[in-house]
Amino acid sequence: MSDPMTLNQRIVLASRPVGAPTPENFRLERVALPDLTDGQVLLKTVYLSLDPYMRGRMSDAPSYAAPVEIGEVMTGGAVSRVERSLNPKFQEGDLVVGATGWQSHSINDGRSIIPLPGMPSPSMALGVLGMPGMTAYMGLMDIGQPKAGETLVVAAASGAVGSVVGQVAKIKGLRAVGVAGGADKCRYVVEELGFDACIDHKSANFAEELAKACPKGIDIYYENVGGKVFDAVVPLLNPKARIPLCGLIASYNAHEAPSGPDRLPTLQRTLLTKRVRIQGFIVFDDYGDRQPEFLSAMAPWVRDGKVKFREDVVDGLEQAPQAFIGMLEGRNFGKLVVRVSAD
Amino acid sequence: MSDPMTLNQRIVLASRPVGAPTPENFRLERVALPDLTDGQVLLKTVYLSLDPYMRGRMSDAPSYAAPVEIGEVMTGGAVSRVERSLNPKFQEGDLVVGATGWQSHSINDGRSIIPLPGMPSPSMALGVLGMPGMTAYMGLMDIGQPKAGETLVVAAASGAVGSVVGQVAKIKGLRAVGVAGGADKCRYVVEELGFDACIDHKSANFAEELAKACPKGIDIYYENVGGKVFDAVVPLLNPKARIPLCGLIASYNAHEAPSGPDRLPTLQRTLLTKRVRIQGFIVFDDYGDRQPEFLSAMAPWVRDGKVKFREDVVDGLEQAPQAFIGMLEGRNFGKLVVRVSAD
Numbered sequence: 001m002s003d004p005m006t007l008n009q010r011i012v013l014a015s016r017p018v019g020a021p022t023p024e025n026f027r028l029e030r031v032a033l034p035d036l037t038d039g040q041v042l043l044k045t046v047y048l049s050l051d052p053y054m055r056g057r058m059s060d061a062p063s064y065a066a067p068v069e070i071g072e073v074m075t076g077g078a079v080s081r082v083e084r085s086l087n088p089k090f091q092e093g094d095l096v097v098g099a100t101g102w103q104s105h106s107i108n109d110g111r112s113i114i115p116l117p118g119m120p121s122p123s124m125a126l127g128v129l130g131m132p133g134m135t136a137y138m139g140l141m142d143i144g145q146p147k148a149g150e151t152l153v154v155a156a157a158s159g160a161v162g163s164v165v166g167q168v169a170k171i172k173g174l175r176a177v178g179v180a181g182g183a184d185k186c187r188y189v190v191e192e193l194g195f196d197a198c199i200d201h202k203s204a205n206f207a208e209e210l211a212k213a214c215p216k217g218i219d220i221y222y223e224n225v226g227g228k229v230f231d232a233v234v235p236l237l238n239p240k241a242r243i244p245l246c247g248l249i250a251s252y253n254a255h256e257a258p259s260g261p262d263r264l265p266t267l268q269r270t271l272l273t274k275r276v277r278i279q280g281f282i283v284f285d286d287y288g289d290r291q292p293e294f295l296s297a298m299a300p301w302v303r304d305g306k307v308k309f310r311e312d313v314v315d316g317l318e319q320a321p322q323a324f325i326g327m328l329e330g331r332n333f334g335k336l337v338v339r340v341s342a343d
Numbered sequence: 344m345s346d347p348m349t350l351n352q353r354i355v356l357a358s359r360p361v362g363a364p365t366p367e368n369f370r371l372e373r374v375a376l377p378d379l380t381d382g383q384v385l386l387k388t389v390y391l392s393l394d395p396y397m398r399g400r401m402s403d404a405p406s407y408a409a410p411v412e413i414g415e416v417m418t419g420g421a422v423s424r425v426e427r428s429l430n431p432k433f434q435e436g437d438l439v440v441g442a443t444g445w446q447s448h449s450i451n452d453g454r455s456i457i458p459l460p461g462m463p464s465p466s467m468a469l470g471v472l473g474m475p476g477m478t479a480y481m482g483l484m485d486i487g488q489p490k491a492g493e494t495l496v497v498a499a500a501s502g503a504v505g506s507v508v509g510q511v512a513k514i515k516g517l518r519a520v521g522v523a524g525g526a527d528k529c530r531y532v533v534e535e536l537g538f539d540a541c542i543d544h545k546s547a548n549f550a551e552e553l554a555k556a557c558p559k560g561i562d563i564y565y566e567n568v569g570g571k572v573f574d575a576v577v578p579l580l581n582p583k584a585r586i587p588l589c590g591l592i593a594s595y596n597a598h599e600a601p602s603g604p605d606r607l608p609t610l611q612r613t614l615l616t617k618r619v620r621i622q623g624f625i626v627f628d629d630y631g632d633r634q635p636e637f638l639s640a641m642a643p644w645v646r647d648g649k650v651k652f653r654e655d656v657v658d659g660l661e662q663a664p665q666a667f668i669g670m671l672e673g674r675n676f677g678k679l680v681v682r683v684s685a686d
Contacts, residue, residue: 056616063616226611245615248608260603265591267607268569271623272588273405278621280614 006033006042006083009317010103013068017058020328025058026074026321033105041090043080043098043106043113045340048317049126050076050324051160052249074102074320077131078340079122080113090115097125102320104340117295120303127335128302128309131283132160134294138287139244140165140222143279148173150219151238153210155179155229157189157198158310160335161246164298165222166195167307174220177213179229181330188333193308207232217241223278225249231263234270243278249328310334349376349385349426352660353446356411360401363671368401369417369664376448384433386423386441386449386456388683391660392469393419393667394503395592417445417663420474421683422465423456433458440468445663447683460638470678471645471652474626475503477637481630482587483508483565486622491516493562494581496553498522498572500532500541501653503678504589507641508565509538510650517563520556522572524673531676536651550575560584566621568592574606577613586621592671653677 007030014027036042057075060067068075078101082094087110090096098113100106116122119129127133140146152169156162157178166176166189178189178198189198197213199206210232217238223230226248270276281287287294301307312334314323320338327336350373357370379385400418403410411418421444425437430453433439441456443449459465462472470476483489495512499505500521509519509532521532521541532541540556542549553575560581566573569591613619624630630637644650655677657666663681670679 223611226608230611245611248611248615258603258605258608260601260605262601262603262605262607264606264610265569265601267610268566268573268588268591271621272591273399273623275623275625275629277623278614280616280618280620282618286618 006105007031008033008103008105010073010101011317011320012071012073013058015070016060017055021055021058021321021325023321023325028318033107036084036086036107039087039109041082041087041108041110041113042084043096043100043108044083045078045080045100045104045106045317046095046342047079047123047126048076048102048320048338048340049078049130050314050320050327050336050338051132052247052328054324055249055328075099076102077126079116079125080106081341095122097130102317104317119299123311123313123335123337124302124309126337127160127311128164128307129295129298132335133164133298133309134287134291135246135283136161136164136222137168137294137298138283138290139246139281140168140220142287143244143277143281144220144222144242146172146174146220149175151175151177151214151216152220152222153177153179153214153218153233153236154222155201155225156249156330157193157195158185158333159224160309161224162222163189163193163309163334164307165224167193168301169220170194170196171301171306175214175216177210179210179225185333188310192310201229211236220244223247234267237270237274237276239274241274241276243276245278245280246283312336314338316340349448350374351376351446351448353416353444354660354663355414355416356401358413359403360398364398364401364664364668366664366668371661376450379427379429379450382430382452384425384430384451384453384456385427386439386443386451387426388421388423388443388447388449388660389438389685390422390466390469391419391445391663391681391683392421392473393663393670393679393681394475395590395671397667398592398671418442419445420469422459422468423449424684438465440473445660447660462642466654466656466678466680467645467652469680470503470654471507471650472638472641475678476507476641476652477630477634478589478626479504479507479565480511480637480641481626481633482589482624483511483563485630486587486620486624487563487565487585489515489517489563492518494518494520494557494559495563495565496520496522496557496561496576496579497565498544498568499592499673500536500538501528501676502567503652504567505565506532506536506652506677507650508567510536511644512563513537513539514644514649518557518559520553520561522553522568528676531653535653544572554579563587566590577610580613580617580619582617584617584619586619588621588623589626655679657681659683 095116096113154162154165157180169176176195178195186198199209218236221233223245224247312332400411438459439456497505497508500523512519519538521538529541542552561579564576566588567590655675
């Protein structure tokens with residue numbers, strides 16, 4: 001029996017960016033999908049997640065994951081609906097989550113997708129209840145070791161990871177200070193998310209304002225951006241400070257070592273004299289087995305309104321490259337997802 | 344009752360060094376000690392320990408400990424003999440350990456000295472069974488988390504800390520690779536201490552030789568020097584590598600940020616993509632309560648010859664400044680102690 005032909009719309013890596021990605025690094029293609037074979041399902045993408053780590057996959061520098069090859073579909077997590085199933089574990093109409101990439105359809109053998117856990121909106125599986133939320137939670141709890149009364153700083157505080165980090169810190173009794181770009185985001189972080197303060201990194205007196213917002217120093221700096229926020233944080237670190245490190249968006253586009261001065265010796269000296277711990281992590285590699293713990297903590301907080309979140313929804317797969325480029329420049333406001341088809 | 348006057352010979356900080364210390368930064372003084380009052384003991388220094396951290400105390404840059412003030416006695420741990428006692432806890436002739444400084448005599452109220460634990464030679468309380476040995480042990484065990492079959496690298500491998508780190512790593516079943524300055528030290532590290540390899544950091548092909556000595560990468564880099572050893576190590580780090588950081592002798596004399604390129608972003612990227620943990624520590628601040636655990640592990644190893652050590656003994660307090668300056672240049676060979684009086 002032959003399937004009705006399905007046309008897949010997909011975005012592939014056309015070329016590797018040097019510095020910031022441009023629209024020319026991506027190419028939209030339409031290709032016919034092959035027939036399903038036994039055990040396979042045909043998926044229709046509903047929401048595609050756009051995340052900073054994808055910039056790393058566009059380069060072939062050594063990293064924790066293999067790069068996307070030229071001509072290959074861009075990698076990415078998504079929520080999809082099962083359109084047809086030749087796999088007894090999945091029924092037509094089921095919602096599933098998996099790294100199915102930047103495309104309207106995909107074929108899967110059922111081994112790299114999981115049924116969507118119960119949640120009010122499917123896109124939450126890509127944000128507060130998905131990879132970004134779990135990154136926030138595990139890095140803060142396991143490496144950050146938060147203690148009531150301490151001060152936490154997190155950048156990109158209105159974003160998918162930072163917003164959760166600060167709200168969980170508040171739940172744990174810490175002072176939470178955010179850093180974000182612009183007055184609108186800062187207002188949202190304080191008024192909606194309940195952070196104690198939020199500093200605009202575009203301010204001319206950024207370092208000074210951050211210091212004022214942290215009168216007792218910094219015990220946890222949750223690092224997800226790098227760059228000048230890190231520089232302003234280092235002098236404020238308290239003895240025994242912890243720095244979970246999950247991302248460095250500020251330097252993802254760098255393609256050569258910046259000119260001096262060399263800031264490494266100052267950092268090393270601070271690590272030594274203040275007995276600081278800094279630790280990089282990749283959430284599913286390091287904490288994959290703790291997803292149930294994460295969901296059982298986070299789902300009630302979200303349900304009870306203790307952890308709020310905001311989504312920045314872009315319509316149409318063809319908008320993904322431009323939205324992604326904008327995210328690397330901080331133009332999104334909240335977790336960025338692409339609505340690829342109606343949910 | 345008046346004591347017979349005791350003349351104390353002491354070395355004070357005459358001026359703060361800019362860059363490497365010179366003999367002019369120190370001054371030898373002779374002063375009469377006051378009479379003992381009730382509860383005090385008069386101590387005669389037997390062995391004075393010289394350690395890299397003392398360079399930090401000569402500067403008034405912010406650090407984990409207050410600086411030595413100009414005109415004050417240089418700080419330092421020592422083994423002393425009780426000469427006179429007006430304290431019921433100490434008897435004339437007792438050997439004690441404490442941070443009594445660079446001087447021939449001192450007066451103590453008994454609260455900052457402890458009786459010397461039993462050991463074959465009193466100077467061991469300043470080395471393998473003292474602060475350097477405990478620094479080696481705690482940093483390796485607690486932050487390094489060694490696992491049999493892994494590869495460890497440690498610099499200053501013939502020194503007081505590095506020699507113990509590598510030998511304990513061997514006891515725990517790791518491959519131990521040392522770094523030291525010169526063929527004599529490297530030979531000693533391999534032939535006497537039993538490291539698997541030792542690379543001369545003066546070699547023109549240092550980074551390449553280190554890579555060859557670590558065919559399976561580096562799982563633990565015990566950092567006690569900083570500088571170019573660190574640079575050669577970073578590209579060899581395995582995923583989930585651990586870096587206990589107890590010293591940075593290579594940069595102690597630096598008095599301004601080195602010119603570029605800026606090596607910090609590369610380090611941050613490595614920490615992230617390889618999920619590396621780096622953590623500074625100060626042994627008595629972080630692990631002071633675990634000294635019994637340390638001694639109960641280390642004393643038998645030393646007794647059974649599983650952990651060997653070497654001392655570099657200099658005679659006479661007046662030699663301390665030159666010996667200390669030489670140590671910062673790597674001219675000592677083994678744990679550096681000054682024999683201030685006969686033991």
